[in-house]
Amino acid sequence: MKKIWVLFILTPLLFFAQSHQKYQSAEKWVDSVYNQMSFNEKVGQLFMVAAYSNRDSKHLQDLLDLVKTKNIGGVIFFQGGPGRQASMTNKLNAVSKVPLFVGIDAEWGLGMRLDSTHVYPWNLNLGAIQNNNLIKQMGQQMGEQAKRLGVHFMFAPVVDINTNPLNPIISNRSFGESKDNVANKATALMQGLQSENVFATAKHFPGHGDTATDSHHSLPKIDFDKKRLDYIELYPYKKLIKDGLASVMVAHLSVPALESQPGVPTSLSYNTITNVLKNDLNFKGLIFTDALNMKGVANHKSPGEVDLAAFLAGNDVLLFAENVPLAVDKFNEAFKNGLFTEERLAHSVKKILLYKFKAGLNKYQSINTQNIYADLNKPEYTSLTYKLFENMVTVVKNDQKIVPLNPTKPQNIAYVKLGDDTNDTFIDALQANQPITIFNQYQIEEHLTDLNAFDLVIVGYHKADGVWKKHDMNATEINLLDKISKSNKTIFVSFVKPYALSEIKSFANMQAVVLGYQNNIIAHRKVADVLFGMQAANGKLSVSVGKHFNEGDGIDTKPNKNLRYSRAIEQGFNETKLKEIDVLVNKAIKNGYMPGAQVLVARNGNIVYNKSFGNLTYNEKDAVTNQTIYDLASLSKMLGTLPMVMKMYNDGKLRFDQKLGNLLPEFKRTDKANITVKEMLTHNSGLTAWIPFYKETLDANGKPLTDLYKPMQSAEFNLQVNDNLYLKSDYKKTILETIASSKLGKKEYKYSDLNFILLAEIVERTYKKPLNELVTQNFYNKINANNLTYLPLTKFDVSQIAPTEIDNYFRHTTVQGYVHDMGAAMMGGVAGHAGLFGNALDVAKMMQLFLDEGAFNGEQLVNTKTIKDFNTCYYCQHGNRRGAGFDKPQLGTSGPTCGCASMQSFGHTGFTGTMAWADPEKNLIYVFLSNRTYPNADDNKLSKSNTREDIQQIIYDALIQ
Known part of the structure; x- marks a missing residue:
C-alpha cells in the first residue's frame, strides 16, 4: 500500500519537475538570445514581411537584405509553390541570426496560396458538417502539411460570425452565422493544427462578420454596443482562448464601442488590444496585426507610423509591413522620446522568442526538399476531403421523402443544367446509377414541354468555384427554374454558396432541394450518392438562405443501398496498382x-x-x-x-x-x-x-x-x-x-x-x-x-x-x-x-x-x-x-x-x-x-x-x- 501512495505522490511531482525544467530551458534560451541582441535587432523581431516564391530574384534579394540588416522576425508567404517556398525559406534562414518565423494565410489549406498542394472545402461549407471531429482531422492534416513545409503559423481559423449575408470579404471564409457553430468548428480546427505544434491564429478580432465593407479597401464600421459584441463577436475568442489558442490577428475595423477616437482602427486601438483582448479576455498568446498594407489601416497612418502605432496599441507581430527600415527608425525615435520602454519591447520580443522555442527553432533544421510534393499530397488528404464533402451535403426540402430516389420504382429522369460552369462529372455520377436524358440549357426554353414526358427533372446549378466569385442566379435562370418546377416533379441541386439562392422566387413547387456547395468532382459524386441512396445526407445550413431556409435547417436522409462509392486508398488499396x-x-x-x-x-x-x-x-x-x-x-x-x-x-x-x-x-x-x-x-x-x-x-x-x-x-x-x-x-x-x-x-x-x-x-x-x-x-x-x-x-x-x-x-x-x-x-x-x-x-x-x-x-x-x-x-x-x-x-x-x-x-x-x-x-x-x-x-x-x-x-x- 505504501508503494502505491508513494507512486501517487511522485507522479504529479515528476510531471511538475519536467514541466518546470522545460520552462526553465525555454526561459534560459529566450533570455540568452534576447540579451545578445541590439535594440534594432530586437525591434526587427517584431516584423513579419510578405514573401512570394513566384517572384523574381530581386524580391528574394530584398528579403535577404531585410533579414541580414534588419533582423526581421519572420515572413508570411503568399503565392508560389511548395518546392520554391521551401528553398526560399532555407536561403533566408541561412543568413538569419535567429531562425525566422514562417507563416502562411491558408485558411482552407496550403492550396489556398500555393500550387501543387492540397485544398480543403471553404469554411462556410464546413459549417454544415455535424461531426466536428472531421474538422479537427482537417486541422491536424493542415498542421502536418504546414510543418513539412517549415511553416509555424497558419493564419486560421477565421472566427468571424457571418451575420451579414452581404459581407464582401468574409462570407465563405466564415463557419457560419451561429456563434456556437463558429466557435465549435474553430476550436476543432485549432486543436487539430496545434496537435502538430503548428500555431493557430484566430481572426479577425474583434469580429469582421457583420460588415458590408472590405477592410482591404476601406475601414468598415461595426456600430454595436459592447454588450452585443461581448455576446456575439467575442464569443468564439473566449472559447478558443480557454482551450489554448496560440495567437490572435486583429482586424482593421472601426468599432466605436471599443475605441472612442473617431477613425482609429481596432488594429491601432490600445483599448481594443490591451484592455479588451489582453486584460478582459486574459489572452497571453501572440497578437498579430492584420496586414498593414490594407487600406483600412494604411489610409489612417503612413508606413512606419502605422507599425509604431500598432506596437504601441499592444500588438506583438507587425504583419506585412511595407517599409521596415523606416519603421525601425520610427521605433528608435519613439524610444528616445519615451513613448515606450525596454520592458514593453521585451514583453513582445521575448514572447516571440518563446514561441520560436515552442516551434523548435532553438534547434533549427533546414527544410528537406526531397519528396516534398509527394509528402504534401498524401492520398489520405484527399480521402478526408471526400469525407468532408460527404458530410456537408444538405437536403433542405424533401417532400414525400423523394430523396433518396426509390430504386424499386425506377424513374425516367431528365437533367437540366443552369449556370456557366462545367457539370460533366455530375452527369457521370448520375449516369453511374441509371440512364439520364440530358437537356442543353441554352435550348431548354424550346423543349420545356418535352420535360412533361419524364417522371422527374433534376436541375443542377453550376458556377465556377471561387471564394469571392459571384454565384448569384440571373433573372433568366430564376425564371427558367420557376417554369420547370411548376410543371414537373423537380429536384434542385446546387453547387454554389448558399447565399446565391436567396433571390430564387420560391422553392414551393420543388419536391427536393439539395446543396453540394462547391462545383467540383467530389461534390458532384457525393450529391449523386445522396440522390440515389448510396449515402446519407446529414448536413445542416450554416447560414440562412434569404427568407426560404434558416441556419440549422437540414433534413437527414438514410441510404437505401448496401454499397456506396469510396476512394480506393480509403479502403486500403494502392490506387496505382488497381489501374x-x-x-x-x-x-x-x-x-x-x-x-x-x-x-x-x-x-x-x-x-x-x-x-x-x-x-x-x-x-x-x-x-x-x-x-x-x-x-x-x-x-x-x-x-x-x-x-x-x-x-x-x-x-x-x-x-x-x-x-x-x-x-x-x-x-x-x-x-x-x-x-x-x-x-x-x-x-x-x-x-x-x-x-x-x-x-x-x-x-x-x-x-x-x-x-x-x-x-x-x-x-x-x-x-x-x-x-x-x-x-x-x-x-x-x-x-x-x-x-x-x-x-x-x-x-x-x-x-x-x-x-x-x-x-x-x-x-x-x-x-x-x-x-x-x-x-x-x-x-x-x-x-x-x-x-x-x-x-x-x-x-x-x-x-x-x-x-x-x-x-x-x-x-x-x-x-x-x-x-x-x-x-x-x-x-x-x-x-x-x-x-x-x-x-x-x-x-x-x-x-x-x-x-x-x-x-x-x-x-x-x-x-x-x-x-x-x-x-x-x-x-x-x-x-x-x-x-x-x-x-x-x-x-x-x-x-x-x-x-x-x-x-x-x-x-x-x-x-x-x-x-x-x-x-x-x-x-x-x-x-x-x-x-x-x-x-x-x-x-x-x-x-x-x-x-x-x-x-x-x-x-x-x-x-x-
Missing part, C-alpha cells in the same frame, strides 16, 4: 477474348473501382457503360436460385437431408429419389453434367420443329425462346421427365446444371410462384437491385443489353435480350441454372448481402447461420471444393480463382464470361461481366487466358492493409 486492371482488360479486348466488359471492386461496402470497357460487339459502335445489362449465365445459380433456397432453409421449409423423391413426386420411383438437397447444392448428386434438351426439338436441318414451336404466342405456345419463336407451354414437363430418366452416375463431384433446375422447381412448387417473381420480391426489391432481372426485355431496351451469340444451331439469329443457355430459353427464360441478367453494380449488391450475412438496412433477409451453413465445404475431404450453392476456391492447383482468395471466400463463374467473388476475410467483392460468347461461344479464349483470375490477383496485390 493495372485497365491494362489487362483492354489487352483482352484487343486480343478478341471478348468485345467488352464491366469490372467492379468493392471493399467494406464501398465501391472503389467500377469501370466499363469496349463495346457490345466488335463493331466499335455501341460502347459498354455501367448500365449495360449482361447475361449472367451460371451466376443465376448463386444470385437467383440460391437466395430462395436459403429462404426456404431459413424458414424451416427445407433441410439439407431432405430427399429429391419426397420433394418432387415424379422422382420418387427413380434412381434419383435418394439424392439429398445438400448433394444437389454441392454438385455431389451424380446427375449428368448437361443435357442438350434443344436438340430433341430440331428437325433434320437443325431448325425448330414446327409442331413444337410457333412464330406467335398463344396459350398452347407461350414459352418465348426468342423473337417470333414460342415453344409449347408444357415442354417444361418434358424437360423434367428427361432429367428423371437420365443416367445417374456415382455420387462424386460433377458440376451439373440439372441440380439447380430441380432446386428451382422445388422453390416454385413450395411458394406457388415463378422463381423470378419470388427472388425479385424477397431480395432484389429489398436491396434495390433493380438491374437484376429475368426476362430483361420486359424492363430494358434491347440496346442496353449485350448480345451473347450469333446462334446458327438453334435459334438461328443473334441472341440479345434472351437467355443464351438453350435449356433456360426452353423454360421461358426463367430457370434454376440460368436466365438472370444484370450489371456489375447490382451483382455486387447481392454479393454484399451475402458478406453482410443476410442483413440489409436493419432487416435480416436470411439469418447469419443460414449464410454460414451454405458457405461451408461439406465434401472437401473427397476433393469437392463446392459449398452449398457457392463455388469455393480451388483445393488443388486449378480452380475458379487466382489462388489468392481465402478459403472463406465464395462466388461463381458463368459460361458467358462472368465472375462474382466475395471474400469475408478481406470484406472484398470482385465482379467481372462480359459477353465473351459473342459472336461465337465455342473457343473460350477468356478462360484460357486466365484474364478473370489475373484481375483478381491484381486486386489482392493492390491491398496494402
Whole structure:
C-alpha cells in the first residue's frame, strides 16, 4: 500500500519537475538570445514581411537584405509553390541570426496560396458538417502539411460570425452565422493544427462578420454596443482562448464601442488590444496585426507610423509591413522620446522568442526538399476531403421523402443544367446509377414541354468555384427554374454558396432541394450518392438562405443501398496498382477474348473501382457503360436460385437431408429419389453434367420443329425462346421427365446444371410462384437491385443489353435480350441454372448481402447461420471444393480463382464470361461481366487466358492493409 501512495505522490511531482525544467530551458534560451541582441535587432523581431516564391530574384534579394540588416522576425508567404517556398525559406534562414518565423494565410489549406498542394472545402461549407471531429482531422492534416513545409503559423481559423449575408470579404471564409457553430468548428480546427505544434491564429478580432465593407479597401464600421459584441463577436475568442489558442490577428475595423477616437482602427486601438483582448479576455498568446498594407489601416497612418502605432496599441507581430527600415527608425525615435520602454519591447520580443522555442527553432533544421510534393499530397488528404464533402451535403426540402430516389420504382429522369460552369462529372455520377436524358440549357426554353414526358427533372446549378466569385442566379435562370418546377416533379441541386439562392422566387413547387456547395468532382459524386441512396445526407445550413431556409435547417436522409462509392486508398488499396486492371482488360479486348466488359471492386461496402470497357460487339459502335445489362449465365445459380433456397432453409421449409423423391413426386420411383438437397447444392448428386434438351426439338436441318414451336404466342405456345419463336407451354414437363430418366452416375463431384433446375422447381412448387417473381420480391426489391432481372426485355431496351451469340444451331439469329443457355430459353427464360441478367453494380449488391450475412438496412433477409451453413465445404475431404450453392476456391492447383482468395471466400463463374467473388476475410467483392460468347461461344479464349483470375490477383496485390 505504501508503494502505491508513494507512486501517487511522485507522479504529479515528476510531471511538475519536467514541466518546470522545460520552462526553465525555454526561459534560459529566450533570455540568452534576447540579451545578445541590439535594440534594432530586437525591434526587427517584431516584423513579419510578405514573401512570394513566384517572384523574381530581386524580391528574394530584398528579403535577404531585410533579414541580414534588419533582423526581421519572420515572413508570411503568399503565392508560389511548395518546392520554391521551401528553398526560399532555407536561403533566408541561412543568413538569419535567429531562425525566422514562417507563416502562411491558408485558411482552407496550403492550396489556398500555393500550387501543387492540397485544398480543403471553404469554411462556410464546413459549417454544415455535424461531426466536428472531421474538422479537427482537417486541422491536424493542415498542421502536418504546414510543418513539412517549415511553416509555424497558419493564419486560421477565421472566427468571424457571418451575420451579414452581404459581407464582401468574409462570407465563405466564415463557419457560419451561429456563434456556437463558429466557435465549435474553430476550436476543432485549432486543436487539430496545434496537435502538430503548428500555431493557430484566430481572426479577425474583434469580429469582421457583420460588415458590408472590405477592410482591404476601406475601414468598415461595426456600430454595436459592447454588450452585443461581448455576446456575439467575442464569443468564439473566449472559447478558443480557454482551450489554448496560440495567437490572435486583429482586424482593421472601426468599432466605436471599443475605441472612442473617431477613425482609429481596432488594429491601432490600445483599448481594443490591451484592455479588451489582453486584460478582459486574459489572452497571453501572440497578437498579430492584420496586414498593414490594407487600406483600412494604411489610409489612417503612413508606413512606419502605422507599425509604431500598432506596437504601441499592444500588438506583438507587425504583419506585412511595407517599409521596415523606416519603421525601425520610427521605433528608435519613439524610444528616445519615451513613448515606450525596454520592458514593453521585451514583453513582445521575448514572447516571440518563446514561441520560436515552442516551434523548435532553438534547434533549427533546414527544410528537406526531397519528396516534398509527394509528402504534401498524401492520398489520405484527399480521402478526408471526400469525407468532408460527404458530410456537408444538405437536403433542405424533401417532400414525400423523394430523396433518396426509390430504386424499386425506377424513374425516367431528365437533367437540366443552369449556370456557366462545367457539370460533366455530375452527369457521370448520375449516369453511374441509371440512364439520364440530358437537356442543353441554352435550348431548354424550346423543349420545356418535352420535360412533361419524364417522371422527374433534376436541375443542377453550376458556377465556377471561387471564394469571392459571384454565384448569384440571373433573372433568366430564376425564371427558367420557376417554369420547370411548376410543371414537373423537380429536384434542385446546387453547387454554389448558399447565399446565391436567396433571390430564387420560391422553392414551393420543388419536391427536393439539395446543396453540394462547391462545383467540383467530389461534390458532384457525393450529391449523386445522396440522390440515389448510396449515402446519407446529414448536413445542416450554416447560414440562412434569404427568407426560404434558416441556419440549422437540414433534413437527414438514410441510404437505401448496401454499397456506396469510396476512394480506393480509403479502403486500403494502392490506387496505382488497381489501374493495372485497365491494362489487362483492354489487352483482352484487343486480343478478341471478348468485345467488352464491366469490372467492379468493392471493399467494406464501398465501391472503389467500377469501370466499363469496349463495346457490345466488335463493331466499335455501341460502347459498354455501367448500365449495360449482361447475361449472367451460371451466376443465376448463386444470385437467383440460391437466395430462395436459403429462404426456404431459413424458414424451416427445407433441410439439407431432405430427399429429391419426397420433394418432387415424379422422382420418387427413380434412381434419383435418394439424392439429398445438400448433394444437389454441392454438385455431389451424380446427375449428368448437361443435357442438350434443344436438340430433341430440331428437325433434320437443325431448325425448330414446327409442331413444337410457333412464330406467335398463344396459350398452347407461350414459352418465348426468342423473337417470333414460342415453344409449347408444357415442354417444361418434358424437360423434367428427361432429367428423371437420365443416367445417374456415382455420387462424386460433377458440376451439373440439372441440380439447380430441380432446386428451382422445388422453390416454385413450395411458394406457388415463378422463381423470378419470388427472388425479385424477397431480395432484389429489398436491396434495390433493380438491374437484376429475368426476362430483361420486359424492363430494358434491347440496346442496353449485350448480345451473347450469333446462334446458327438453334435459334438461328443473334441472341440479345434472351437467355443464351438453350435449356433456360426452353423454360421461358426463367430457370434454376440460368436466365438472370444484370450489371456489375447490382451483382455486387447481392454479393454484399451475402458478406453482410443476410442483413440489409436493419432487416435480416436470411439469418447469419443460414449464410454460414451454405458457405461451408461439406465434401472437401473427397476433393469437392463446392459449398452449398457457392463455388469455393480451388483445393488443388486449378480452380475458379487466382489462388489468392481465402478459403472463406465464395462466388461463381458463368459460361458467358462472368465472375462474382466475395471474400469475408478481406470484406472484398470482385465482379467481372462480359459477353465473351459473342459472336461465337465455342473457343473460350477468356478462360484460357486466365484474364478473370489475373484481375483478381491484381486486386489482392493492390491491398496494402
